[in-house]
Amino acid sequence: MANIPIIIILFVAFCVSTFFNFANAVGMTFIVVGHVYCDTCGVEFETTLSQSIGEAIVKLECRNRIDQSYTYQSKDIVVDKRGNYEIEVMGDYEESDCNVILVRSPSQDCNDPIEKWRKARVVLTTTDGVRGNVRFANSLGFKKRTSHLGCNKFLKKWGYFEL
Numbered sequence: 001m002a003n004i005p006i007i008i009i010l011f012v013a014f015c016v017s018t019f020f021n022f023a024n025a026v027g028m029t030f031i032v033v034g035h036v037y038c039d040t041c042g043v044e045f046e047t048t049l050s051q052s053i054g055e056a057i058v059k060l061e062c063r064n065r066i067d068q069s070y071t072y073q074s075k076d077i078v079v080d081k082r083g084n085y086e087i088e089v090m091g092d093y094e095e096s097d098c099n100v101i102l103v104r105s106p107s108q109d110c111n112d113p114i115e116k117w118r119k120a121r122v123v124l125t126t127t128d129g130v131r132g133n134v135r136f137a138n139s140l141g142f143k144k145r146t147s148h149l150g151c152n153k154f155l156k157k158w159g160y161f162e163l
Contacts, residue, residue, distance in 0.1 A: 007039040030124050032060060032087040034100055034137035036079050038110035040144045041151035043160070044117070049148050050141075052083030053110065057103040060087050062124065065090065070109035071096045076103055100137045110144040117141040 005101035036056040040049050056079045071093060079085040087100070099119040105111040120137035123130065 004142045020091035021069065028090075028092055028126055028133060030133050030135055032100060032122050032124075032135045032137055033087060034058070034085055034120060035139045036083045036085070036102070037106075037139055037141050038144055038149035039114055039141050040110075041155065042143060042147050043151075043155070044114050044143070045140070046139050046141065047152055047154065049150060051110075052081075053105055053107055054079060054083055055106045055143060056083065056142070058085055058100055060086075060089065060098060060100050060122075062093045062098040063097055066095075089124055091126075092125050094127055096124070098124050098125075100140065102140050102142070105142045107142070109146070110142045111145050112143045112145070114141040114143050119149060136145055 024127065033163045036058065037044070037050045038053050039048050041047055042053055057076045058079060059073040059076050060072065061070060063069065064071050072089065072091070074087055074089070075089055077085050089098075099121055101119045102113045105113075117140050120140055122135045122137050124135065
């Protein structure tokens, strides 16, 4: 019987802690940062020969996991000249799947989205154990129509077959 007050105190402490975590998450502003590149070798991953694509357009979309309805959609974001972007998102999206998505490339010879890298998942919640408000998205890539001249040499150096 002496343990009942201790259990009640622990339960109240847990409830108060949960309330403050929830209150903090509702007003949280996340910053999603990422990069857009051109795959100049057609290998479908970023290499030292890859080039940044400035002024490409990306956007962030979050969808409810159950009914796939949109819970958040950013406006189109124009990346900077180095291919980098930052997207500010207000709120917690624990029940949503959020992705940064390629929209368009300004480059005429590098505008075919790489299927594996046309979107990048980001987790926008404070309940996942990640501290802070900055979230890093994987790089997003477009594929160049013709390979860079140095690709064969580069790929041989790293043990890949010729294109």
